[in-house]
Amino acid sequence: MNTLHSTERFSDRVADYVRHRPDYPAAMLDWLHRSQGVTAAWQVADVGAGTGISSKLLLDAGHAVTAVEPNAAMRAAAIAWLGGHPRFRAVDGRADATGLPDASIDLVTVAQAFHWFDPASTWREFARILRPGGLAAVFWNSRRPTGTPFLEGYEALLQRYGTDYASVAERYADDDAMRTWFGAGWRGTARFEHKQSLDFDGLCGRLMSSSYAPKEGHPQHEPMLAALHELFDRCRQDGHVSFDYDTRIIVGTL
Template sequence: MDNTQRFNNRVENYAACRPDYPAEVVAYLQEKHGLTADKTLADVGAGTGISTALFLNAGYTVFAVEPNMAMLHKAVETLGKFPGFHAVNGSAENTTLAGKSVDAVIAGQAFHWFDAKKSKAEFQRILRPGGITVLIWNERNVLSPFEIAYEALINRHGKDYVKVQHRNIDMAHIADFFAPLPVEMESFTNGQQFDLEGLKGRLSSSSYMPLSHEAGYAGMMRDLETLFDKYRENGTIRISYTTKVYAGRLK
């Protein structure tokens, strides 16, 4: 499958049910890396605009670069009211942005889809001198009894979960991407609370899970309902995340 099209049929669930990023991420980048709100950012692999919104709400100008038009249209629908928002149909390997046009490149929950070598060259091209690159993930924790059971469900029903989850996102891959310069990692706590319908949407937002018209979907949802009934508290369950932020310069 063309990775840029993996989320074609998941846009609404992705926008509604994927976790936001903590506001502390922005404060950290401002204080530790000098990313003041007068800077211009490229959010590469912006998707439906979850990471873009984090920075727009903090006053930044953001070019949301996304190759999937369905996701980009959702970002425009959601974020078009911000004067600093600019939608760009481009990819990590070919953003279409002008050379030396941005102060930072951001990639939220996206770098594992990129061609690392080609995207590094492209980021170096569009970054202004002294600009930084920031890779962000919400890593779902597997700590509580529900989270352990939910992980087992995903492994049982996911189509290519292991392959997708382990591409380009360990520290060795990330350090190699920034080499020979150093990269710094900071982490933050994050989480979501779901009722049953929200949890179904969260599960369906993942590209490796069956869609409603595909084999295995009905059984997956039955298993999810069983899990929800077993672990719910006051009608909801919680999924916790560790938000990891990798920041550094590429030149």
């Protein structure tokens, strides 16, 4: 975790992250409420909240949300977007040191961030802040690497130009690993289709929001953008490409 500078590696990508990262399907939160007994009255700690994309989903469902985020630039973006909401607050904290009181949270959520956490210390911290019977829900938008010429071309582009793409991709936990992390507390898992329809500017911004995309000034930056433009021109339909995901959620007690 330390070698990849997990708390700082998005600091220079906040604008692209805010504008171009996908949200999460509302059907996922409907499933969480319907199948796991979660209600809008549950207090949520959204850990690794970033710029607030997942926090917004939870606020829209009626929850009071504490966004826990160690990256100052990303936390500031979340406050700029959501800070006027009466049920939202943001705090400087980490997955293993949230700063929240014991047994003060009904639901801990982690969106697109668990792979940056230390599993053992995170488990202890989440267990500390959750009330008895409270739940943890870990979810991701997992980009599909195959299935269409665009998706396969985009995966090849990341393999070719990404600065440490393989190292980051290998950190994503599979469902079996997450079931092991929850242990006897595992309660359920679900998957949902999700997508973004992107023009070239949106596609470029989506790429540049990724921590492994070489920034301007890097020798691979311009060749990467040229390859991206060629891929877009080859695959676009009505001026857009479909960026397809499987949204995974795993839920349990600790």
